[in-house]
Amino acid sequence: AQSVTQPDIHITVSEGASLELRCNYSYGATPYLFWYVQSPGQGLQLLLKYFSGDTLVQGIKGFEAEFKRSQSSFNLRKPSVHWSDAAEYFCAVDQPNAGGTSYGKLTFGQGTILTVHP
């Protein structure tokens, strides 16, 4: 069974500082990988996804993530954090299907809450 671990429950950074949120997955092959963000009272918004190809993936709001097969990791980064980035971030995996896309039956990590200090 696939699983996702986000080791950091809560991270605090200063505005303008760089950010890295960690994600490790367990899966027999290369899964499809996602990062979502959830603001209070909101649903989940997709930041970026990795299916194949270039292991450095660019997303919305200035976020990027790097897939490292040898470490089973898919860490999320941002060079300079803004106060509006404060939210909860979820890493998720899905099985690839024969058509080359995601089944849409995601397994999520526990989430990392990001606090941004002015």
Add this chain to the structure above:
Amino acid sequence: ETGVTQSPTHLIKTRGQQVTLRCSSQSGHNTVSWYQQALGQGPQFIFQYYREEENGRGNFPPRFSGLQFPNYSSELNVNALELDDSALYLCASSDRYNEQFFGPGTRLTVL
């Protein structure tokens, strides 16, 4: 283009009761997935519906059931509510295997 909507926003029930949550998928989407998000946890996959048929189920008991209608909207039904069913219930719609778009969720409290 209308996004994914869910109703109601909040709901309070007592143990043993039954509840129905509703989801309107985004225009053009034929697949709806439901997730349960307990407080402090990540969402857990409940089941998925594709063109009115269940298309996969997570580790949830049969008292969690669903429907998808010809317009691709969906319902999640939970019978015999338990305290642990208190959670945010999210639905996500997609065009088959493409990107999922999540609704804002329904907050269910079971007393």
